[in-house]
Amino acid sequence: MQYIDNLIFVIAIAVGFGLFFKSLKEIYRNIxxxxEINRxxxxxxxxxxxxxxxLGQSKMTKRPIAGILHIFVYVGFVIINLELLEILxxxxxxxxRFLAGVFGASVYRAFTATxxxxxxxxxxxVVIFFIRRNFYGVKRLTMKELFGWPKQDANWILIIEFxxxxxFYKMNAADWVLQQRNILPPHGSFPISSNTLGLLFQNFSDGMLHFTERGAWWFHIIGILFFMNYLYWSKHLHIILAFPNTWFSNLKPKGQFNNLASVTQEIKLMMDPNADPYAAAPEADPNAVPEKFGASDVFDLNQVQLLNAYSCTECGRCTAVCPANMTGKKLSPRKxxxxxxxxxxxxxxxxxxNGKFVDxxxxxxxxxxSREEVLACTTCNACVEACPVLIDPLSIIVELRRFMVMEESSMPHEWQLMNNNIENNAAPWQYNQADRLNWVTE
Known part of the structure; x- marks a missing residue:
């Protein structure tokens, strides 16, 4: 019977981790x-x-209460799952309780108590988060983009963690009672479970205690495997992707936009009186696809921007500080x-x-x-500053806007006037170039 349990366990682990790595492989392919971008x-x-x-959660604590509670969940959940090694x-x-023999009695007692x-x-x-998300009415957690699955997903994660x-407590409590009856060796210290559930289990029979301990043990490991594979469908994928996302983040000063290489080269040729504009031009290729300005689809975005999208935890801190959203405009950086x-x-x-992408x-x-969302952005970088894992919604908005302006000449009338003035007068205002510096003497 023991070997059957071990075999079932190995199969469950193999299936769980196999599906998990399959999901990661698909995410990697999509990104x-x-x-390509060199970061x-x-x-x-x-x-x-x-x-x-x-790792240090430095930006989470800018909202101290939520930040500290998040650290409780983050640190607690990660460290508690160090026990996963023992379970394996x-x-x-x-x-x-394999680690009892590795750590020694005193260290293992401190470990289990911690x-x-x-x-x-x-x-x-998680209880406070559940109440806060569902009953407290925090504005950024009740916006319409969270209706439906996003809200359900957030609640399911909290329920699973609870x-x-x-x-975990149920397993420890049953184990502790069996230890008190000298049925199991005295390994570990359980200050909370022994004084709560442990008291309730005192009247259980030995068989019932074994069933309870094994049932909770199996529930814990199957729950971890389920949670691990649920991440693919959940906003909590950031548990894993926050690390590469912050590593590949933009280190340049906020507000510094990237220049298009093709445009830069063309301007350099225009500004150089000795340059031959035809010398740098490649030979005409009838099959060549002209370079596209900006982005209209995800294929036009860079890989870090797609990683950003997968790393978003939908916390809404970006939207909460967006001045466009504050004034009732449609734009939400989280969306x-x-x-x-x-x-x-x-x-x-x-x-x-289809085996490949079919249009x-x-x-x-x-x-x-929508274009209304793209045009509402003020490019103030508030959303970028607010994100706890350094996601950059602004870079995506700028690329979409570039496509509209440079590929389609689609822009508001006020922008068109400004661009015409810059082209004709070398300034955004409509007056003669000779008068461009008059403001200095005023």
Whole structure:
């Protein structure tokens, strides 16, 4: 019977991790649909940024209460799942509390007691988050882009985390009672579960206690495997992707836009009186596809921008500080990221179905993100500054706007006047070039 349990455990682990890595492989493929971008410079700085922002949660604490509670969940959940190593060894080899023999009695007691305290902090945090998200009425958590699945997803994650922590306590409590009856060796210290559920389990029979302990043990590991594979469908994919996302973040000053190489080259030729404008032009190729300005679909965005979309946790801090959104305009930076991710997933399903991407007649611009949203942005960078994992919604908005202006000449009348003035007068205002510097003497 023992070997059957071990075999079932190994199969469950193999299936769980196999599906997980299959999902990661698909996400990686989808991200690679974007244009290549070199973000490998200043490696030491990037490691520091990742350590500070992703691991150290430095930007989360700018909202202290939510930040501290998030740290409780983050640190507690990660450290508690260090026990996953023990569960893996025990499940494969049929041992019981393997780490007790590795750590020694005193260290293992401190280890298990610490896990119990952290589990309590996780439970407190997820309960507060659930109440805050569903009953407290925080504006950024009740916006229309969260209606339906996004809200359900957030709640399911909190429920799963609560259930896993309760299973952890249930397992420890049953184990503790069996230890008191000298049925199991005295390994570990359980200050919380022994004084709560442990008291309730005192009247259980030995068989019922074994069933309870094993049931909670299996629920815990199956729950972890389920949670791990649920991440692909959830906004909580940031648990994994926040680390590469912060590492590949833009280190340039906020507000510094990238220049298009083709435009830069053309301007250099125009400004150089000795340049031969035909010398730099490649030979005409009837099959060559002209370079596209800006982006109309996810294929036109770079790979870091697609990684940004997958890393978004839909917290809404970006939208909460967006001046356009504050004044009632349609723009929500969070929705920009959600829509980008939805389009990537739509393209991914297309590839899965056809073996390659087959034109579906849809684009990111218009079919997912409206032009009204794109034009509402003031490019103030507030959304970029607010993001706790350094996502850059503004860069996507700018690329969509570039496509509209440079490829379609689609812009508001006021922009058209300004561009005409710059072209004719070398200034945004409508007056003679000779008068451009008159403001200096006024």
């Amino acid at each position: 690679k649909l974007g244009k 490998s410079d200043q490696a030491s700085v990037r490691w520091k940024v990742m350590g500070k922002v992703a 060894v025990d499940g494969i080899f049929g041992t019981h 896990l119990e305290v952290l589990a309590l902090l996780v439970i407190i945090a 259930a896993l922590m309760m299973a 920009i990221m959600m829509d980008t991710r939805d389009r990537i997933e739509e393209v991914g399903r297309n590839i899965n179905k 579906d007649g849809k684009k990111l611009l218009d079919d997912h993100i």
